[in-house]
Amino acid sequence: MFKYSLKRISALLLVLLIVSLIIFLIMHFAPGDPAALSLGITATPEDIERVKKEMGLDDPLITQYIKFLKNAFRGDFGTSYYTKQPVLSELMALFPATAELAVASIIIALSIGIVTGIISALKQNSIFDHLSMVIALLGVSMPVFWIGLILLWIFSIKFGWTPISGRLSVQIDLRSITGLFIFDSIITGNLTALKDTLRHIALPAFTLSTISTGIIARFTRSSMLEVIRQDYIRTARAKGVGEMAVVFKHALKNTLIPVVTVVGLQFGLLLGGAVVTETVFSWPGIGNIIVISILRRDYPMVQGALLLISFIYVAINLLVDISYAYIDPRIRYE
Amino acid sequence: MNRTFLTILTKLALSWRALRKNRLATVGAYMVLTLVMIGILAPWLAPHDPIEQNLGKPRRPPSLEYPMGTDEFGRCILSRILYGSRISLTIGVTSIGMAMVVGVFLGLVAGYYGGLLDGFIMRIVDIMLAFPYFLLAIAIVILLGPGFFNIIITIAIYSVPTFTRVVRGLVLSQKQKEYIEAAKAFGENNSNIIFRYLLPNCIPSIIVYGTLRIGSAILVSSILGFLGLGITPPTPEWGVMLSSGRAYFRAAPHIVFFPGFAIMVAVLGFNLIGDGLRDVFDPRLREEVIK
Numbered sequence: 001m002f003k004y005s006l007k008r009i010s011a012l013l014l015v016l017l018i019v020s021l022i023i024f025l026i027m028h029f030a031p032g033d034p035a036a037l038s039l040g041i042t043a044t045p046e047d048i049e050r051v052k053k054e055m056g057l058d059d060p061l062i063t064q065y066i067k068f069l070k071n072a073f074r075g076d077f078g079t080s081y082y083t084k085q086p087v088l089s090e091l092m093a094l095f096p097a098t099a100e101l102a103v104a105s106i107i108i109a110l111s112i113g114i115v116t117g118i119i120s121a122l123k124q125n126s127i128f129d130h131l132s133m134v135i136a137l138l139g140v141s142m143p144v145f146w147i148g149l150i151l152l153w154i155f156s157i158k159f160g161w162t163p164i165s166g167r168l169s170v171q172i173d174l175r176s177i178t179g180l181f182i183f184d185s186i187i188t189g190n191l192t193a194l195k196d197t198l199r200h201i202a203l204p205a206f207t208l209s210t211i212s213t214g215i216i217a218r219f220t221r222s223s224m225l226e227v228i229r230q231d232y233i234r235t236a237r238a239k240g241v242g243e244m245a246v247v248f249k250h251a252l253k254n255t256l257i258p259v260v261t262v263v264g265l266q267f268g269l270l271l272g273g274a275v276v277t278e279t280v281f282s283w284p285g286i287g288n289i290i291v292i293s294i295l296r297r298d299y300p301m302v303q304g305a306l307l308l309i310s311f312i313y314v315a316i317n318l319l320v321d322i323s324y325a326y327i328d329p330r331i332r333y334e
Numbered sequence: 335m336n337r338t339f340l341t342i343l344t345k346l347a348l349s350w351r352a353l354r355k356n357r358l359a360t361v362g363a364y365m366v367l368t369l370v371m372i373g374i375l376a377p378w379l380a381p382h383d384p385i386e387q388n389l390g391k392p393r394r395p396p397s398l399e400y401p402m403g404t405d406e407f408g409r410c411i412l413s414r415i416l417y418g419s420r421i422s423l424t425i426g427v428t429s430i431g432m433a434m435v436v437g438v439f440l441g442l443v444a445g446y447y448g449g450l451l452d453g454f455i456m457r458i459v460d461i462m463l464a465f466p467y468f469l470l471a472i473a474i475v476i477l478l479g480p481g482f483f484n485i486i487i488t489i490a491i492y493s494v495p496t497f498t499r500v501v502r503g504l505v506l507s508q509k510q511k512e513y514i515e516a517a518k519a520f521g522e523n524n525s526n527i528i529f530r531y532l533l534p535n536c537i538p539s540i541i542v543y544g545t546l547r548i549g550s551a552i553l554v555s556s557i558l559g560f561l562g563l564g565i566t567p568p569t570p571e572w573g574v575m576l577s578s579g580r581a582y583f584r585a586a587p588h589i590v591f592f593p594g595f596a597i598m599v600a601v602l603g604f605n606l607i608g609d610g611l612r613d614v615f616d617p618r619l620r621e622e623v624i625k
Contacts, residue, residue, distance in 0.1 A: 022473070
């Protein structure tokens with residue numbers, strides 16, 4: 001187990017190294033002169049020359065990349081052209097918002113997806129089965145931003161039940177400890193803030209979860225269909241075990257093993273989907289800042305945000321792989 | 335080359351017959367066919383010019399004159415959506431076509447030769463897939479900049495790795511079979527084995543993945559358009575239309591509703607065909623149907 005984990009971690013480090021190289025190169029060759037961009041439109045050619053020297057932009061590419069890596073290891077991702085603040089601290093301030101949104105979405109997607117998948121499999125070819133699979137297919141085909149905007153129109157504009165944007169109403173006071181507002185309001189016992197946060201997160205989280213719910217439902221369904229036909233399930237039924245116990249005690253555990261692997265992939269979808277969802281709901285997270293920074297040509301910010309998200313994604317997949325190998329020992333020997 | 339072509343043709347004919355039995359896939363095929371017809375006939379179907387602004391009639395709700403209303407510049411939304419099908423279909427089909435050629439070639443080579451070449455190609459694929467969802471597309475678009483051709487190239491590059499991975503897996507399983515052994519025993523050279531024996535047997539799966547990927551290519555191009563990173567206005571791309579209508583959607587939700595609906599129909603059509611094809615080619619699922 002230890003050896004397997006070690007092997008996986010070293011593979012991960014290599015992938016991250018190359019991902020960082022790709023992101024570095026993209027930002028390097030992206031249109032626009034970083035020196036001019038960081039100074040703004042009022043800069044004189046002399047200023048630009050001077051800053052170019054300071055930023056080391058005349059150095060060979062490989063030197064620049066090594067410098068970039070060295071700085072990144074120390075947690076220095078450069079300074080935002082726009083806010084003039086260190087990129088890392090800006091991103092760290094935004095990160096809890098994205099984390100909260102992604103976790104809320106995966107919880108919604110897992111609960112709806114697994115329940116629907118199980119019922120569909122147990123009642124195969126029923127109306128429920130067909131209907132839920134059609135909805136799942138629709139969910140995969142609908143653009144997230146469209147779902148988001150339609151929900152926003154119905155719930156915020158027509159009925160006024162939920163706020164249009166943001167994470168917390170301005171008039172509400174919440175002491176931020178972790179930056180995860182739901183968590184913070186629970187541990188500080190601030191019920192007004194909790195209610196307000198939940199109202200804010202409901203639509204974005206549900207919108208984002210639609211990407212994954214359908215996939216998880218379809219996956220659970222086919223996994224359950226396979227498990228329910230196994231010999232040990234027949235044995236359990238033959239012994240006279242009740243249907244509920246057969247499903248929940250015997251079948252469910254083995255159904256969910258393959259579902260664990262898709263959860264890792266789903267996080268990738270959710271992190272990417274967060275870019276769109278956060279833009280629709282003006283959710284102040286990493287995804288939102290990526291789009292804003294691209295349009296502002298704030299490349300250090302884009303670079304840092306892409307690196308951070310790729311790192312999280314790769315790390316989550318590693319965790320999923322290791323836990324999968326732990327649950328199902330056959331994987332380790334492949 | 336004749337025999338290869340015949341094998342492919344037979345496989346296509348067989349799959350078409352099987353596909354027609356699948357009701358959802360047939361619906362999908364009709365949806366896509368309709369879209370193609372709309373794209374071709376757009377100049378005759380569209381009631382108004384899709385680009386010309388009519389500032390006197392901004393944000394009109396749907397009416398007889400403008401069945402889907404007008405956008406913030408008074409342009410007819412229906413006409414823009416009809417013309418937009420050309421753009422989305424072209425992007426979807428061309429980008430996936432390009433990705434398919436490159437991805438399939440790399441997959442065939444990696445799977446057949448194995449060893450260092452395989453390791454090299456697959457590491458690159460792994461790295462491209464290490465970017466969550468379409469963030470790779472965003473990264474490429476930063477480099478290339480917005481615009482019609484750049485979006486096609488972006489989505490093509492973004493889609494290559496999945497094709498490579500799928501085809502390599504297929505080749506690995508086909509490589510062991512007797513017909514390849516036989517071909518080798520006959521002294522066929524490597525490129526013949528790859529293109530005349532392995533490729534035709536991978537075609538069905540490639541078509542399944544290709545169709546599903548066209549749907550997702552249309553989706554990604556609309557996402558890029560929506561984020562303001564894709565095709566530039568005033569081109570009537572559906573994602574761009576939705577994005578520019580966002581500011582007014584409180585009072586004029588139709589500006590947002592119709593383009594999104596068009597995206598859904600296009601993506602759903604390709605997904606239905608893809609799903610249907612998968613049922614046809616996935617024997618495990620087929621067994622399920624027979625039972």
